[in-house]
Amino acid sequence: MDDQSRMLQTLAGVNLAGHSVQGGMALPPPHGHDGADGDGRKQDIGDILHQIMTITDQSLDEAQAKKHALNCHRMKPALFSVLCEIKEKTGLSIRGAQEEDPPDPQLMRLDNMLLAEGVSGPEKGGGSAAAAAAAAASGGSADNSIEHSDYRAKLTQIRQIYHTELEKYEQACNEFTTHVMNLLREQSRTRPISPKEIERMVGIIHRKFSSIQMQLKQSTCEAVMILRSRFLDARRKRRNFSKQATEILNEYFYSHLSNPYPSEEAKEELAKKCSITVSQVSNWFGNKRIRYKKNIGKFQEEANLYAAKTAVTAAHAVAAAVQNNQTNSPTTPNSGSSGSFNLPNSGDMYMNMQSLNGDSYQGSQVGANVQSQVDTLRHVINQTGGYNDGLGGNSLYSPHNLNANGGWQDATTPSSVTSPTEGPGSVHSDTSN
DNA sequence: CCTCATGATTTACT
DNA sequence: AGTAAATCATGAGG
Numbered sequence: 001m002d003d004q005s006r007m008l009q010t011l012a013g014v015n016l017a018g019h020s021v022q023g024g025m026a027l028p029p030p031h032g033h034d035g036a037d038g039d040g041r042k043q044d045i046g047d048i049l050h051q052i053m054t055i056t057d058q059s060l061d062e063a064q065a066k067k068h069a070l071n072c073h074r075m076k077p078a079l080f081s082v083l084c085e086i087k088e089k090t091g092l093s094i095r096g097a098q099e100e101d102p103p104d105p106q107l108m109r110l111d112n113m114l115l116a117e118g119v120s121g122p123e124k125g126g127g128s129a130a131a132a133a134a135a136a137a138s139g140g141s142a143d144n145s146i147e148h149s150d151y152r153a154k155l156t157q158i159r160q161i162y163h164t165e166l167e168k169y170e171q172a173c174n175e176f177t178t179h180v181m182n183l184l185r186e187q188s189r190t191r192p193i194s195p196k197e198i199e200r201m202v203g204i205i206h207r208k209f210s211s212i213q214m215q216l217k218q219s220t221c222e223a224v225m226i227l228r229s230r231f232l233d234a235r236r237k238r239r240n241f242s243k244q245a246t247e248i249l250n251e252y253f254y255s256h257l258s259n260p261y262p263s264e265e266a267k268e269e270l271a272k273k274c275s276i277t278v279s280q281v282s283n284w285f286g287n288k289r290i291r292y293k294k295n296i297g298k299f300q301e302e303a304n305l306y307a308a309k310t311a312v313t314a315a316h317a318v319a320a321a322v323q324n325n326q327t328n329s330p331t332t333p334n335s336g337s338s339g340s341f342n343l344p345n346s347g348d349m350y351m352n353m354q355s356l357n358g359d360s361y362q363g364s365q366v367g368a369n370v371q372s373q374v375d376t377l378r379h380v381i382n383q384t385g386g387y388n389d390g391l392g393g394n395s396l397y398s399p400h401n402l403n404a405n406g407g408w409q410d411a412t413t414p415s416s417v418t419s420p421t422e423g424p425g426s427v428h429s430d431t432s433n
Numbered sequence: 434c435c436t437c438a439t440g441a442t443t444t445a446c447t
Numbered sequence: 448a449g450t451a452a453a454t455c456a457t458g459a460g461g
Contacts, residue, residue, distance in 0.1 A: 239458080240438085240440075240457095246439095279441095282450090283440065286451075287440070289450085289451080290451060
């Protein structure tokens with residue numbers, strides 16, 4: 001105790017020497033120390049410190065009286081300031097390092113996720129972004145609208161709970177902070193509490209509350225994840241495409257059997273025609289290709305069926321095209337329909353348009369394509385109704401489209417497409433019938 | 434209930 | 448990023 005008081009005394013002396021508290025020191029000393037200024041002050045401060053140090057040893061009444069006396073002491077402001085400074089310095093040296101904590105990566109992750117899911121962030125979102133994304137992934141057809149609204153409703157519920165809880169915590173945090181601040185301000189009249197210390201205390205409170213907030217965010221994220229996984233599970237519940245859609249897809253597939261890889265535009269077009277999404281079209285073609293390749297025999301009948309169908313459609317198209325060729329200048333045939341892809345039902349020559357690796361055909365190529373279409377028709381029409389369903393090569397659709405590796409022929413140089421004597425996609429057979 | 438068909442997902446590859 | 452291949456999970460028909 002004595003050592004401590006001596007130390008404090010020294011510190012007080014040192015600090016007081018060069019500070020604004022000097023103003024206070026200029027006042028006449030309380031106990032009539034009229035001697036040398038420096039010595040008198042030191043003695044004075046020493047007395048006060050001694051009183052402070054021994055205050056706990058005294059009885060309550062006595063201490064109360066002393067406290068009051070100290071409070072009223074004219075040296076009090078100066079001493080208070082010094083003590084604050086000492087406290088500040090020792091305090092800072094102790095926790096200086098942990099004062100500025102970096103942004104918690106986990107909290108950032110949670111924040112990002114909540115933002116992405118539309119739980120936090122602007123009200124308008126309301127998870128619609130996430131729902132829309134999920135909708136796009138799930139197909140976005142009308143069938144899923146019920147599930148989407150359900151998902152959205154649940155997400156909104158989570159969002160509401162999250163926000164009310166967050167608000168509650170924030171309010172509690174603010175109330176508690178102001179309470180503590182008032183308390184500290186009040187105490188600062190009797191204890192050396194600097195504004196910085198109050199600030200630090202507020203920081204501590206905020207950190208405590210933010211940890212609660214993090215828990216809230218965590219559980220909200222969990223809830224969203226559960227909801228999402230359930231929604232994704234629901235997505236798995238598949239529904240067969242409509243007969244019409246399957247027909248359209250099959251028609252395209254079998255008329256492009258040499259290269260059944262629709263371009264992005266073709267996929268979009270098919271998706272529109274079938275009222276499904278592009279990814280569903282991709283899925284369908286992926287499944288179809290692999291299943292066709294695995295068991296060509298099984299698909300033979302189907303292939304022939306669609307070949308006949310396509311041929312009949314193509315007949316109309318060719319007839320129209322030929323007529324068109326006769327009326328138009330041979331140098332610019334059919335230039336009007338360039339780039340568009342139409343399904344056979346529309347009566348257009350979509351097969352030709354769509355050939356050549358999905359590139360839009362050039363006007364000069366149309367002549368050749370028309371020619372090939374005519375050839376195709378000659379073969380196919382002759383064979384209509386006469387196809388066999390054997391597994392061998394004597395069928396309308398032969399597995400010649402697949403190369404030795406089991407893959408489809410190189411799309412960039414499909415001989416069946418470029419050859420003017422063979423229709424696109426080898427729709428016709430090798431005249432085995 | 435069983436089986437097959439089929440849309441969707443996952444994984445690995447390029 | 449697009450695809451093949453394997454697999455999952457459900458729908459439909461018997």
